[in-house]
C-alpha cells in the first residue's frame with residue numbers, strides 16, 4: 143500500500159517511522175510519502191491561508207497550494223487513483239470497518255488541514271473524479287488533522303497482511319466483524335498469577351477453553367454494557383444467546 147500525506151507539518155509524522163508501522167515500511171509492506179504543502183506556494187512568506195469569504199473567525203487554507211500539491215501527487219502514478227481522506231470533525235465516523243475498507247485500498251492520500259479547514263472547492267475539484275472521504279476520528283476539535291492521520295494510518299497499517307505477528311490477528315479486535323463484533327474487549331492478564339494480592343480469575347487458569355471463551359464473552363458484555371451501552375443496544379438480538387441476555 144502507498145500512502146501520501148500532504149501537510150504543513152510533515153515532521154508531525156516521525157512516529158510513522160517507529161514500531162509496527164516503521165517495520166512495515168522497512169519491509170516494503172507500506173510505502174509512505176510525506177509532502178510539505180508550503181513547497182507549492184510561490185510567495186516569499188510561503189502563505190497557505192487567508193481570511194474566510196463571508197467573514198467569521200480564523201483563516202481558511204488557500205486552494206492553489208493544495209491543488210498544485212494534489213496534482214503533483216496524482217502525477218506520481220497517472221494510471222492509478224488514490225482514495226483521498228480528509229480528516230475533519232465534520233466527517234463520517236472512522237470505524238474499524240472503515241479501517242478495514244482502507245486497508246484494502248492500494249493508495250491513500252491524506253490531506254490534514256489546519257486553521258478552519260481547506261477551501262471547499264479543492265475537494266469539489268477532485269471529488270468529481272476520485273473518492274474523497276471526509277472522516278472524523280471523534281467528536282472533539284484538534285488544532286489540525288495531523289494527529290487524526292496518525293490514528294488512521296496506525297489503524298489501517300496494522301491490518302495489512304504481514305504487519306501483525308502470528309501472535310495476534312486483527313480478526314480478534316474489538317469491533318472486528320465476527321463473534322465479538324461491536325463488543326469491547328474484556329480484561330486481560332498475564333504472569334504472575336498473583337500480584338499485590340490480586341489473583342488472576344481462576345477460570346483463566348483452568349484450561350477449560352470452552353468455559354474460558356464463555357467467561358471472556360461475559361466480561362466483554364459487562365464492559366460494553368458499562369462503557370458503551372449504545373453498542374449493546376445496537377447489537378442484533380439474533381447475535382445474543384439466552385446466556386448473553388442473562389449477563
Ligand SMILES: Nc1nc2cc(Br)ccc2s1
Nearest residue numbers: 229230231283284286287
Ligand atoms: N477531530 C478533528 N479536529 C480537526 C481539526 C482540524 Br483544523 C482539522 C482536522 C481535524 S479532525
